[in-house]
Amino acid sequence: MRLAVFGDIHGNLPAFEAALNDIRGQSPDALLCLGDVAAMGAWPRECIQLLASLDCPVVLGNADEDMLEPRPFEVRGFPDEREIYDLDEWGRAQLTEVEIGLLKGYKPTVELSGLLAFHGSPEQCRESIGAATSDERLAELRATFGTHAVWVGGHTHAPLLRTLNGWRLLNPGSVGLTFEKRGGRYVNTSRAEYLILDGDDVQFRRAGYDVKAVQAGILERRMPYAEWWAGAWVAG
Template sequence: MIQIAVFSDVHGNLPALDAVLNDIEQRGIRQKFCLGDLVDFAPWGNEVIEKIKSLNIPCLLGNHDERIAFDLPVFPLSKHSEEETEARFIAIDHSKKYITEENKNFLAELPFHLKLNYKIGNKHWNIQLLHSGLESNDTYLYESENDAVFMNMLEDSKADLIVMGHTHLSFKKQFENRKWAVNCGSVGRSKEENRLASYLILRLDEEQIFPEIIQIAYPLEETVRGIEESNIPDYYSAFLKNEKVSLL
């Protein structure tokens, strides 16, 4: 059996990333992949990038990575409140100033997609890794999405399983043809009620793919303190604690 760990959306949260990487190591899983969004919303963007680089973990280009790497403009999103919109502009501007040129160049060279093929016995498994969509790294696909959307993605990518991140909400969907669509959730900025760091373990044998969502605790107060001692708005520390905060 082959084991693979896939994680996404670290968003500068080094304590959460360390906890996930330690959990993966303790499980004896050697193959690791990241689906992007290394930066923004917590103060360790450079440190997260350096960790990914030092461990040679293959990583995709997330929408936040792209924005920082190429200094793209930030536009308000209709789904965000006025409070979150203001906090988002400040946090992203912080990353644009704080991330080093060397690390921006690293982000700029990240691949958009990654296709994996594993052979076990006579079986080839094709696994499509992407940040959010096949055409865009800023597509929001939730568990409630019509099955046909995922089936079309599986067909277009000629994959047995697609793994994505971006929404910060994990899910697993299996279809009648035994193919899968999986969201591995977020390491550093989970939008799930428990706010735990989330990642995916894939186990492959000759007959089946077994996806398992893993959710673990990490030193949340360390992240909260890091945000509050930085120029990143306290909105993001309150978010991690499931609290509301006013920017006024």
């Protein structure tokens, strides 16, 4: 089965549309979404609705969970955490009962033939697993959640292919919120990331999109800290 795997859309409709256009050119047999669909972007409703139209399995991400069960703000020592919290609250306020109902249909994990999909980890959508995760922690998780040949998760926004004792851990990166450090600050770049999994073959792909469309959407929809948030987006 030729499978297109994507996630961490984060309400970025231009990025989502660009990724889907590129995915169609790859002629996959099936699609799989790893969650975090709406939060932080100017198009939360539209992204949830577009994803629903694809009729594919969707994993529940931590940002999706927060839209269903809002958490009070708390200081954790992360950069821009007050601003990000308010962006999430704005996005949640845009949703209707229709979108809330769709979010409730997302699953903690999804199992396909030989594959286990999740957002952060199969145990907790907020846990980050990746290149630095210890073999011991991965062994603990596999003892609980099964020894599928392929595990695929999101959350870190960092593409990953890690091979361990005959199985693989994958991350497609992020569709709508890729970021990198430039000039001493983090910026969001205009590339939508996903992967194609076809048997043993893994293809990491990127689709470019118009960063000005994202900036315009942020400003026109009067998101919190709109000037600051729009300024965090760069081409490339």
